[in-house]
Amino acid sequence: xxxxxxxxxxxxxxxxxxxxxxxxxxxxxxxxxxxxxxxxxxxxxxxxxxxxxxxxxxxxxxxxxxxxxxxxxxxxxxxxxxxxxxxxxxxxxxxxxxxxxxxxxxxxxxxxxxxxxxxxxxxxxxxxxxxxxxxxxxxxxxxxxxxxxxxxxxxxxxxxxxxxxxxxxxxxxxxxxxxxxxxxxxxxxxxxxxxxxxxxxxxxxxxxxxxxxxxxxxxxxxxxxxxxxxxxxxxxxxxxxxxxxxxxxxxxxxxxxxxxxxxxxxxxxxxxxxxxxxxxxxx
Numbered sequence: 666x667x668x669x670x671x672x673x674x675x676x677x678x679x680x681x682x683x684x685x686x687x688x689x690x691x692x693x694x695x696x697x698x699x700x701x702x703x704x705x706x707x708x709x710x711x712x713x714x715x716x717x718x719x720x721x722x723x724x725x726x727x728x729x730x731x732x733x734x735x736x737x738x739x740x741x742x743x744x745x746x747x748x749x750x751x752x753x754x755x756x757x758x759x760x761x762x763x764x765x766x767x768x769x770x771x772x773x774x775x776x777x778x779x780x781x782x783x784x785x786x787x788x789x790x791x792x793x794x795x796x797x798x799x800x801x802x803x804x805x806x807x808x809x810x811x812x813x814x815x816x817x818x819x820x821x822x823x824x825x826x827x828x829x830x831x832x833x834x835x836x837x838x839x840x841x842x843x844x845x846x847x848x849x850x851x852x853x854x855x856x857x858x859x860x861x862x863x864x865x866x867x868x869x870x871x872x873x874x875x876x877x878x879x880x881x882x883x884x885x886x887x888x889x890x891x892x893x894x895x896x897x898x899x900x901x902x903x904x905x906x907x908x909x910x911x912x913x914x915x916x917x918x919x920x921x922x923x924x925x926x927x928x929x930x931x932x933x934x935x936x937x938x939x940x941x942x943x944x945x946x947x948x
Contacts, residue, residue, distance in 0.1 A: 671818070671819070672818065672819050672820060672821045673723075673816070673817070673818035673819065673820050674723065674724070674774075674821075675723050675724060675725045676721070676723040676725050676726050676931070676932035677725065677932075678817070678818050679721065679723065679816055679817065679818055679820050680815065680816065680817065680930075680932060681814060681815055681816055681817040682817070696937075699936070699937045699940050699945075700936075702940045702945050703936040703937070703939070703940050706939075706940060706943050706945075708739070708740045708943070709740055709741070709762060709943055709944070712760055712761055712762055713741065713762050713763070713914075713944060714749070714752055714753070714763045714765075714914040714915075714916065715741070715763070715764055715765070715914065715927065715942065715944060716749070716764075716765040716767070716907065716914060716924055716925065716926040716927065717764060717765070717766050717767075717926065717927050717928075717929050717941070717942060718766070718767045718768065718769060718881075718907070718909065718926045718927070718928055718929070719766075719768055719769075719928065719929050719930050719931060720768060720769055720770055720772060720930065721768070721772045721774045721775060721779075721820060721930070721931070722768075722774055722775050722778050722779030722782070722931055723774050723778055723931075723932075724774075724778050725932075726778075726931040726932050727778055727779070727782060729931050729932070729933075729934075729935055729938070730779060730782055730931045731782050731785075731786070732935050733929075733931065733935055733938045733939070733942075734782065734783070734786045734788050735786065736935065736939055736942075737764055737939070737942050738786070738788075740762060740942070740943070741761075741762035741763055741764045742761065742762065742763055742764070743763075743764045743765070743766055743787075743788040743789060744763050744764070744765055744789065745765075745789035745791075745835075745837065746765065746791055746837055746839070746878070746879050746905055747878075748763075749763070749765045749905070749924075750904060750905055750921050752916055753914065753916050753917075753919050753921050753924070754916075754917075754921065755916050755917065756916060756917030764942070765791075766783075766788060766789070766790045766791070767790065767791040767792070767793060767839070767881065767907065767926065768790065768791070768792050768793065769793045769841060769881060769883075769885075769909075770793070770794070770795060770798070770822070770841060770845070771792055771793070771794030771795060771798060771799060771822050771823045771828070771841065772820050772821065772822055772823070773820075773821040773822055773823050773824075773827065774820065774821070775790075775792055775823075776792070776823060776827045776828075776830070776831050776836070777827075780831060780834070780836065783835065783836075784834060784835060787835065788835070789835045789836070789837070790835070790836050790837070791836070791837040791838075791839045791879055792823070792828070792831060792836060792837070792838055792839065793839040793840065793841035793879070793880075793881040793907070794822075794823060794828060794838060794839070794840070794841055794869065795809075795841045795842055795843060795844060795845040795865070795883070796840075796842075796843050796865045796868040796869060797843045797844045797845075798822045798844075798845065799822055799823050799824065799825055799828060799872075800822075800824050800825060801822060806819050806822070807819070809845060825872040825873075828869075828872060828873055829872060829873050829874065832873045832874075832875050837879060838869055838873050838875070838877060839877065839878075839879035839880060839881060839907075840862070840865050840866050840869055840877050840879065840880045840881075840903070841865075841880075841881055841882075841883055842861040842862065842865050842882070842883055843860060843861050843864055843865045843868070844861065845883045846861045846883060847883060847884055847889050848861070848862075848882055848883070848889060848890045848891070848894035848897075849888060849889050849890055849891050849894065852891050852893035852894050853893075855893075855897075858893065858894065858897045859897060859901075862880070862894075862897045862898055862901045862903075863897070863900070863901035863902075866901050866902070866903070877903075878902075878903060878904045878905065879903065879904075879905045879906075879907070880898050880901075880903040880905070880906045880907070881906070881907040881908075881909075881926075882894065882898075882906065882907075882908065884909070885907075885908050885909020885910065885926075886908070886909060886910060887908070887910060895922065895923075898922065899922060903922075904921065905921050905922065905924060906921070906922040906923060906924065907924045907926055908923060908924065908925055908926060909926055909928060910925050910926070911925060911926070911927050911928075911946055911947065912925030912947065913925065913944075913947045927941045927942075927944075928941075929941050929942070
């Protein structure tokens with residue numbers, strides 16, 4: 666097979682190994698903290714609203730993914746984005762325990778390998794897609810993954826029929842810009858900012874045939890967006906905006922245009938996934 670047609674099809678092929686002794690020491694320290702937290706934690710009894718996000722569900726991680734969904738469902742209910750917005754906007758302390766699950770970047774494995782599991786388990790999900798990566802040619806994907814050191818190989822992205830099928834089931838297709846742009850870098854270019862946000866929204870709605878109301882800004886930290894980017898997202902008509910910053914969702918207080926999320930990845934051990942699902946580092 667030609668090199669420009671090769672993609673990672675398993676988590677082992679996709680994720681880059683930890684490189685360098687400093688990174689390995691940090692990783693070992695992190696793993697130790699997670700083990701301690703896993704022994705200390707108990708299932709949550711108090712109400713919570715917690716948003717989780719990942720990037721992929723490969724075939725070799727399906728068993729862990731299914732086990733995680735089943736374990737999380739013992740502790741809370743998975744809700745879709747409109748329900749999440751309603752809970753946040755309600756303004757009263759929630760008397761339930763709720764999870765929201767999303768995936769960034771639009772990788773095909775989420776739909777192909779994770780989709781059947783989520784359908785079986787009746788877990789709604791959102792896929793935030795960068796529209797120029799859907800049905801992308803090898804050159805475009807090479808350029809994207811060249812700037813993503815977390816991956817050791819390219820990962821296949823959705824095609825538009827898959828995106829439409831996901832949205833026709835229990836999935837939602839949200840927006841992650843056109844090119845996975847860092848919005849803070851282009852905030853001084855109004856035309857480009859509008860194209861990356863409103864332009865991507867129109868592309869999604871044209872292909873999927875449903876409104877696109879949810880946005881997640883690429884890279885996801887506070888420095889990756891500024892007031893111009895936020896204003897452009899609101900002006901485009903989005904009614905929710907997600908970060909990649911860990912934090913607490915508080916009904917009546919959390920801004921639906923700045924919703925925190927906890928990252929999880931399904932090649933991690935189940936006990937580690939549950940540590941984050943129970944709100945580690947939210948305090």
